[in-house]
Amino acid sequence: MKKISYMEAAERFVANQFPSCEAAILAGSVVQGGATETSDLDIVILDESGPGPFRRTYKAFGWVIEAFVLTKETYRYFFDQGIECAIPSLLRMCAEGVPIRGHETVLSLAEEARRDLLAGPPAWSRQELDQARYEIGEALHDLLGTDHRGEGLFIAAKLAEGLAAFALRTGGQWLGDGKWMYRSLERFNPDLGKELLEALNAYYKLDRKEPLAVHALSLLEPYGGILTEGYSEGEMEGFGIE
Structure with missing residues (x-):
């Protein structure tokens, strides 16, 4: 399939695969200006309607798409994991990503992630x-x-x-x-x-x-x-x- 724009691909992917999700965030290099020919789409999804949390790779609309599917009860666990190991990948995706669906929920999640990022990692013992x-x-x-x-x-x-x-x-x-x-x-x-x-x-x-x-x-x-x-x-x- 011919590759379409990253935003259109993300919106169509969420609509097709996670139609009942509460929120979705497009993150990664494509929204930060560092995309290359091999860049994929990283999408954080908050979905209460299915079996979560999980991470799965898809191929759709000419893109490789990495979906990080979370729930309200589990996203904080993964935030804390990133803080503990000082690699806050999910925090960065939520803080710096672009809302696709559920703008109010995304803004709340992004604000929480930014607070954690600004606080910095725990000091080395x-x-x-x-x-x-x-x-x-x-x-x-x-x-x-x-x-x-x-x-x-x-x-x-x-x-x-x-x-x-x-x-x-x-x-x-x-x-x-x-x-x-x-x-x-x-x-x-x-x-x-x-x-x-x-x-x-x-x-x-x-x-x-x-x-x-x-x-x-x-x-x-x-x-x-x-x-x-x-x-x-x-x-x-x-x-x-x-």
Whole structure:
């Protein structure tokens, strides 16, 4: 089927698949100006008439459509899940999306989501900070120690995600998933995002590891640097070396 406009596709999809829904919100790249040829439609739906909550992928009107179907009793649970893991995907969709149906309900949901987003994620505990320092150090040591290009590429990818997450969480910022992690970092601190990107390109294109090491060490230095000796998860009484 020929692809029609994203708004018309969203409206027709909701009318066909969820005719009794109370509210529907079109979100994602298409409403934020960052759409590409492969972008899909993300639609949050509040529907009391069927078995919810669930997430399902459809293909209609030339679009791939991701439907996030919630109820009045369950949407808050998913809001809280996003807050706990600091990846507020649903909150962002509700706060930044465009109403398709049920404007008053959508506005109320959006206001609640915006309040949560403005409050920011819960601060890292000391244990969470130490774990991040340890895991970044472990990945960096693995990268510096390998001569295997394939292994190095996978290690660098893990290291990049860890460094971006560290910068965002220590800065009191929300995380993102996939491309949204980089977008979140770029929005929070463009210079830091550029520095990480340049360090990654130095490794991917030139096989130079030093820029990633320098970036990692400078990022962790204000928080005590890489943590190796003494790091633990849980307590192990009576286990040690005299």
